Amino acid sequence: MARPVLQLENVSKKFNDGDGRGTIVALQNMDLAIQEGEFVTIIGPSGCGKTTMLRIMAGLTAPSSGRCLYKGKEVSGPSLERGYVFQDPRLFPWLTVLDNVRLAGNKGERFLAKMHLSEFKNAFPHELSGGMAKRVALARALAPEPDVLLLDEPLTNLDLSTRSSLQKELHNIWQQGVTCILVTHDIDEALTLGTRLILLSQRPAVIQHDIVFDLPFPRNLKSEECQHWRQKIVDLTMGVAY
Amino acid sequence: MLEKAKYSWQAWVIPCIVILIWFVLGATGRLNAGVFPTIGEVWDAFLYLTGKGLLTEHIIDSLSRVLVGFGMAIVVGVPLGILMGWIPASQIWFGPILHFLRQVPPTAWIPLFLLWFGIGEGSKFAVIFYASVFPIAINTALGVQQIPNEYWEVSRALCLPAGKTLTKLILPGSFQAIFTGLRLGMGMSWRALVAAEMLASSSGLGYLIMSSRSLARVDEMLVGIAAIGFIGMFIDILFVGVQKRMLPIWQLRSEPVRGEVHGETSPAVGKRLQEVQ
Ligand SMILES: Nc1ncnc2c1ncn2[C@@H]1O[C@H](COP(=O)(O)OP(=O)(O)OP(=O)(O)O)[C@@H](O)[C@H]1O
Ligand SMILES: [Mg+2]
Numbered sequence: 001m002a003r004p005v006l007q008l009e010n011v012s013k014k015f016n017d018g019d020g021r022g023t024i025v026a027l028q029n030m031d032l033a034i035q036e037g038e039f040v041t042i043i044g045p046s047g048c049g050k051t052t053m054l055r056i057m058a059g060l061t062a063p064s065s066g067r068c069l070y071k072g073k074e075v076s077g078p079s080l081e082r083g084y085v086f087q088d089p090r091l092f093p094w095l096t097v098l099d100n101v102r103l104a105g106n107k108g109e110r111f112l113a114k115m116h117l118s119e120f121k122n123a124f125p126h127e128l129s130g131g132m133a134k135r136v137a138l139a140r141a142l143a144p145e146p147d148v149l150l151l152d153e154p155l156t157n158l159d160l161s162t163r164s165s166l167q168k169e170l171h172n173i174w175q176q177g178v179t180c181i182l183v184t185h186d187i188d189e190a191l192t193l194g195t196r197l198i199l200l201s202q203r204p205a206v207i208q209h210d211i212v213f214d215l216p217f218p219r220n221l222k223s224e225e226c227q228h229w230r231q232k233i234v235d236l237t238m239g240v241a242y
Numbered sequence: 243m244l245e246k247a248k249y250s251w252q253a254w255v256i257p258c259i260v261i262l263i264w265f266v267l268g269a270t271g272r273l274n275a276g277v278f279p280t281i282g283e284v285w286d287a288f289l290y291l292t293g294k295g296l297l298t299e300h301i302i303d304s305l306s307r308v309l310v311g312f313g314m315a316i317v318v319g320v321p322l323g324i325l326m327g328w329i330p331a332s333q334i335w336f337g338p339i340l341h342f343l344r345q346v347p348p349t350a351w352i353p354l355f356l357l358w359f360g361i362g363e364g365s366k367f368a369v370i371f372y373a374s375v376f377p378i379a380i381n382t383a384l385g386v387q388q389i390p391n392e393y394w395e396v397s398r399a400l401c402l403p404a405g406k407t408l409t410k411l412i413l414p415g416s417f418q419a420i421f422t423g424l425r426l427g428m429g430m431s432w433r434a435l436v437a438a439e440m441l442a443s444s445s446g447l448g449y450l451i452m453s454s455r456s457l458a459r460v461d462e463m464l465v466g467i468a469a470i471g472f473i474g475m476f477i478d479i480l481f482v483g484v485q486k487r488m489l490p491i492w493q494l495r496s497e498p499v500r501g502e503v504h505g506e507t508s509p510a511v512g513k514r515l516q517e518v519q
Contacts, residue, residue, distance in 0.1 A: 058399060060395060060398065060399060077398075078398050078399045078400075078401055079401065080400070080401050084399045086392070086395070086396070086399075088392070090392050090393065090395070090396050092393060092396070092410065092411065092414070092415075094414035094415070094417075095410065095414075099410075103396075103397075103400050103402060103406070103410060104400035104401065104402065140400070144400070
């Protein structure tokens, strides 16, 4: 097997809790290798440490112990090669949509067009709907043309049609060679997009199941195969509150 | 607040009553001219001083001092504040000394500044600078620190270089606070300047009051007081107006900033809305 593009080696992450006396263990001895071209989906209970895991891969936080490797090199901070889409859009309110996506790369305008937002390029973030803001945030992360895209629940709280059009967009991006790692709460989304599913336990997050789907695209969720996988995943997640 | 006051009739009620009482007291001969001149006498003094161009000269002298000293305070205060807000570790170096110096009123320094910078313009610039640099630096630092951590993380995730972080995140993100600092600093420097001019100067509104005192011209002293008050008020209104005009569109639309923005939307906002539709 080729060298993984992203790798967690025995990674743990501890936080001081509110009053600074105890510690919260968010990740415990996690090992994970992600190959180039995978579309990894991550499902886990709320608060188990999914965001923490992505942040470590992005280089936004350092692990308390263990190592995170990107293309064999230890991650020491964020890099434009790893695009990050935050759970909330986090657009700068004082910049227009276009200036926001141009923050990190002149290709911003092109990705704005891909997200069907060209006509809003001179709008300010507060003039956008939630779904539009998420698309802008996605365009912003894509503008530097990253090799890996880390997505923290980019599609939650969106209406069904926006959601499915954005899923298509993510699928296209992945098909163009971007390795995607997507945190989601939605099994159907994982089945629609993923080539692999990682199920996490309650906090501290431990990888409980690591499933590879070898189903062709486009996926028909109603097909027997998909329904079979779906049932299997539901069974696996039973007993863990998702 | 002042702006609202400008537009409402209520604002004029108390001044009118005071002027009326003053007028009546003068007209009925109850005022002792050596201590409290009549309103007519003050008006005559005003006409005399403006007629000879003296008042304008004093005002221009005072204002140009403020302009220079305040400009220096901006040049030092804003970058210093940004440094302290951006790199909190730098506060260990600057914080305590700043908070010490800020407790010493600028007027307390006047005798020393006279000694160090001479009785000329240098000591006035120093007093104005001293009076305004702390509000500017401290408000700027607070403003930078109040930029939500979420936005700092975006700038980290996008690997923004320092220059872009400054122009796209820090300056717009702390704009309000910087402007508040400038406004406070301006008020402080105007007050400190008058004190400096009273102690040692041969021109300016503070000098006008002191020289009128030695000539026992109470009427001219009152003209000086009125000029100081009106000009200070005018500058503040100017600041509020500029702040309002410079308020980014997104702030005008989302939420008024501490009640200083009133109902109307600027033409720029209307245009923006049309573009979006
Ligand atoms: N900066 C922090 N300081 C202290 N505790 C933190 C910090 N970040 C995360 N935690 C804790 O770590 C745990 C995991 O948080 P994380 O945000 O990774 O969860 P999550 O799986 O993304 O949850 P959700 O599904 O709600 O987004 C939580 O208990 C949280 O309180
Ligand atoms: Mg999360």
